[in-house]
Amino acid sequence: MGSGGRFSLGTANGGSIKSPMTDTLDTAAPAAPTASAAPAQAPLISARGLTKRFAAFTAVDAIDFDVAQGESFGFLGPNGAGKTSTMRMIGCVSPVTEGKLSILGLDPTTDGPRIRGRLGVVPQEDSLDTELSVRDNLVIYGRYFGLNRAEATRRAVELLDFVQLGERAKDKVEPLSGGMRRRLTIARALINDPSILLLDEPTTGLDPQARHLLWERLYRLKQRGVTLVLTTHYMDEAEQLCDRLVVMDKAKIVAEGSPRSLIERYSSREVTELRFPAGVQETLGAELEGLGDRIDRLPDRVLVYSEDGEAVAAQVHARGLVAETMLVRRSSLEDVFLRLTGRTLVD
Amino acid sequence: MAVATPSFESAPAGVPERSYFASVGAVFEHFWLLYIRTWRGNVIGNFATPTLFLLAMGVGLGSYVDKGSGVGMGIPYLQFLAPALLVSTIMQGAVFEATFPVMAGFRWVRRFHAMHATPITPAAVVGGFIGWLAVHATLVGAIFALVIVVFGAARSVGVILVIPVATLTALAFATPIAAFMAGQRDTNAFNSIWRFGVTPLFLFSGTFFPIERLPEVIRPLAWLLPLWHGADLGRALALGTVGDDPFRHLAHVMILSTVAVLGIVWMLRTFRRQLEGAR
Structure with a gap:
C-alpha cells in the first residue's frame, strides 16, 4: 500500500506501543502514553452489569466486560443483539440505564464530554457533512476537539494520506464511494489522536476490496497500539481484527475469549x-x-x-x-x- | 464534576476540556463554513429579494396607494412598507433555516450526531445553532436595510434599529420551530408550517397594510400574531414614532423575547432527546 506520511512506517522495528500520532501530532498531546508499558494496568473500559433499556425493551441486559490498553476488542453478534446500544453507551452519547461503566477511569454520566474528547468514533450510519469538502470535514471536526485551524488542517492533510484520500481533499463528499466514505470517517475519528477508536460495523455494505483496504488500515492502527473496539456481524472481520471478543445474542454476552480460544472451546x-x-x-x-x-x-x-x-x-x-x-x-x-x-x- | 482517577490524569491527556463558549463557537463555525461555501449566491439572493419586493410592492403598488387614500401618517407607502417587510422577510428566512437544516442535522446529513460524538454537548449544539440563526438573520437584515436606504425608503437612521428587531423576531419564530422539527421524521410538518403559519402571518400581520384596516372584531387577534409585534415595532423605530406609545413597543420586545426564550428552552429539551435518546 503506497500511503505517504509517517503512518505507513508501522512499528515493525521498535514494537513499542505508541499512539499512532504521538510522533507526528504531538503538539496538542504533550503527555505521551508512557504508562502503557505496564501490562497490569487498569482496563481502559470496564463495564459491570451494564444495562440499556428503552421503555419496556431491554437492548443491553447486564453485561460485564473489560477492554485493556492497546487491545483490539470486538462485539460479535447478529443485528439487534445490542452491539450498537453498547457502543453508544461507550461513546458517551447514550445514558447508561443501569450498572457501572468506566472509560479511561472516568464516569460517562459526569464526564461525558471529557471522555468523548479522547475517543474516535466511526458510527454505523455515516455522518459526514456531504455539503463540505473532504478536507473541511476533517478540519471542522478538529475544531470540535479544540484544535486551532492550522493544527486541524495539518492533521487533516496527514490523515487523508493515511487513508489514501489525499488526492480527493478538495472534492465534495457526495461523489465518494462507500469505501472512501468509511475511510474518511476513520480519518475523521483520528483527528483528535484518540486513546480508543470505536468502530460500529465498520465494513457493513462494502465490497470485498474496500473491506480489505479498510482492514489493512485498521490493522496498522492496531499495530501502533491504538485500542480498537468494534462491532461486527462478520466472523471473518472479527477473526481478522480482534484479539479478544464477546459474542452477543439477545442483549446478553454468551461467550468471551480470543477467536482461537472460542473456536477451541465451542467448536x-x-x-x-x-x-x-x-x-x-x-x-x-x-x-x-x-x-x-x-x-x-x-x-x-x-x-x-x-x-x-x-x-x-x-x-x-x-x-x-x-x-x-x-x-x-x-x-x-x-x-x-x-x-x-x-x-x-x-x- | 468528578475527579478523575489519578492513573489516567497523566495518561493520553491530549485535548483539554472545552469551555461551553468554545464549543458553541465550533458549532457556529460549521454553519458559517456551510454558508460561505456558497456565499456569492447567498448574498446575491439577499440583495435580490428586497429589491424585487420593494420595486413591486413599494414602488409599483405604492404609487396607487399614494394616489388614493394612502396609509395615513402622512408618509409614502414605500416608507410604510419597507421596515415591516424587512422584519417579515428575515422571519421567513429564519423559519426556513429552522426546518430543513434541523432535519438534515438529525436525519439526513446527521451533522448534529457527528458533533455530539465529540466533546460538544447538546446544549452547545443548540447554542451554536442559535448563534448561527442570529448572525445569519442580522446579516440578511443588514443587507435588506442597505437596499432600503438605496431606495430612499428610509425615513430616519432608525432603520438601523429595525435590524435587531428583525433578528429578535427571527429567533422568536425559529427557536420553537427548530425545537419542533427536531422530533419530526419527515417534512410533512414543514408544509403545514408554511401554509398555515408563515404565509398567513406574512399577509395579515400589518406588513402590507395597517391592521387597523382589519375588521374591528378580529383586530385584537393581532396581539396573538407574533409577526405583528416585530413588524409594528420595526416600523415605529424606522419612522421614529416609538415615543408615541412606549408601553406598546416595550410590550412587543417583552413578548418576542419571551417567545424566543421559551423556544430556546424547548430546543434544549428536544435536541438533547434526539441526540441521547436514539436507539
Missing part, C-alpha cells in the same frame, strides 16, 4: 460441510450418525465437526453417501455462534 478444529441434492438431506438419519464429534443440520447443508475433516470426508465416501458438494474447512466463529445460539450469524 472443533475442522468442519466438513456436506450439501446434498434437494430432498435427500431429509431422508438421511442413521446414515449420518457417528460422523465426526458432532453434527449440525442446517436447512441447506450438514456440518460435521471433527479434528480431522479429511477423515470425515473419507468416512462419508466409505458409507456410500453421495454429497453434491463436500468442503473441508477450518472451524470459524460462525460455527461458534451457531453452537451457542443455534442460529447463523447473518440471515
Whole structure:
C-alpha cells in the first residue's frame, strides 16, 4: 500500500506501543502514553452489569466486560443483539440505564464530554457533512476537539494520506464511494489522536476490496497500539481484527475469549460441510450418525465437526453417501455462534 | 464534576476540556463554513429579494396607494412598507433555516450526531445553532436595510434599529420551530408550517397594510400574531414614532423575547432527546 506520511512506517522495528500520532501530532498531546508499558494496568473500559433499556425493551441486559490498553476488542453478534446500544453507551452519547461503566477511569454520566474528547468514533450510519469538502470535514471536526485551524488542517492533510484520500481533499463528499466514505470517517475519528477508536460495523455494505483496504488500515492502527473496539456481524472481520471478543445474542454476552480460544472451546478444529441434492438431506438419519464429534443440520447443508475433516470426508465416501458438494474447512466463529445460539450469524 | 482517577490524569491527556463558549463557537463555525461555501449566491439572493419586493410592492403598488387614500401618517407607502417587510422577510428566512437544516442535522446529513460524538454537548449544539440563526438573520437584515436606504425608503437612521428587531423576531419564530422539527421524521410538518403559519402571518400581520384596516372584531387577534409585534415595532423605530406609545413597543420586545426564550428552552429539551435518546 503506497500511503505517504509517517503512518505507513508501522512499528515493525521498535514494537513499542505508541499512539499512532504521538510522533507526528504531538503538539496538542504533550503527555505521551508512557504508562502503557505496564501490562497490569487498569482496563481502559470496564463495564459491570451494564444495562440499556428503552421503555419496556431491554437492548443491553447486564453485561460485564473489560477492554485493556492497546487491545483490539470486538462485539460479535447478529443485528439487534445490542452491539450498537453498547457502543453508544461507550461513546458517551447514550445514558447508561443501569450498572457501572468506566472509560479511561472516568464516569460517562459526569464526564461525558471529557471522555468523548479522547475517543474516535466511526458510527454505523455515516455522518459526514456531504455539503463540505473532504478536507473541511476533517478540519471542522478538529475544531470540535479544540484544535486551532492550522493544527486541524495539518492533521487533516496527514490523515487523508493515511487513508489514501489525499488526492480527493478538495472534492465534495457526495461523489465518494462507500469505501472512501468509511475511510474518511476513520480519518475523521483520528483527528483528535484518540486513546480508543470505536468502530460500529465498520465494513457493513462494502465490497470485498474496500473491506480489505479498510482492514489493512485498521490493522496498522492496531499495530501502533491504538485500542480498537468494534462491532461486527462478520466472523471473518472479527477473526481478522480482534484479539479478544464477546459474542452477543439477545442483549446478553454468551461467550468471551480470543477467536482461537472460542473456536477451541465451542467448536472443533475442522468442519466438513456436506450439501446434498434437494430432498435427500431429509431422508438421511442413521446414515449420518457417528460422523465426526458432532453434527449440525442446517436447512441447506450438514456440518460435521471433527479434528480431522479429511477423515470425515473419507468416512462419508466409505458409507456410500453421495454429497453434491463436500468442503473441508477450518472451524470459524460462525460455527461458534451457531453452537451457542443455534442460529447463523447473518440471515 | 468528578475527579478523575489519578492513573489516567497523566495518561493520553491530549485535548483539554472545552469551555461551553468554545464549543458553541465550533458549532457556529460549521454553519458559517456551510454558508460561505456558497456565499456569492447567498448574498446575491439577499440583495435580490428586497429589491424585487420593494420595486413591486413599494414602488409599483405604492404609487396607487399614494394616489388614493394612502396609509395615513402622512408618509409614502414605500416608507410604510419597507421596515415591516424587512422584519417579515428575515422571519421567513429564519423559519426556513429552522426546518430543513434541523432535519438534515438529525436525519439526513446527521451533522448534529457527528458533533455530539465529540466533546460538544447538546446544549452547545443548540447554542451554536442559535448563534448561527442570529448572525445569519442580522446579516440578511443588514443587507435588506442597505437596499432600503438605496431606495430612499428610509425615513430616519432608525432603520438601523429595525435590524435587531428583525433578528429578535427571527429567533422568536425559529427557536420553537427548530425545537419542533427536531422530533419530526419527515417534512410533512414543514408544509403545514408554511401554509398555515408563515404565509398567513406574512399577509395579515400589518406588513402590507395597517391592521387597523382589519375588521374591528378580529383586530385584537393581532396581539396573538407574533409577526405583528416585530413588524409594528420595526416600523415605529424606522419612522421614529416609538415615543408615541412606549408601553406598546416595550410590550412587543417583552413578548418576542419571551417567545424566543421559551423556544430556546424547548430546543434544549428536544435536541438533547434526539441526540441521547436514539436507539
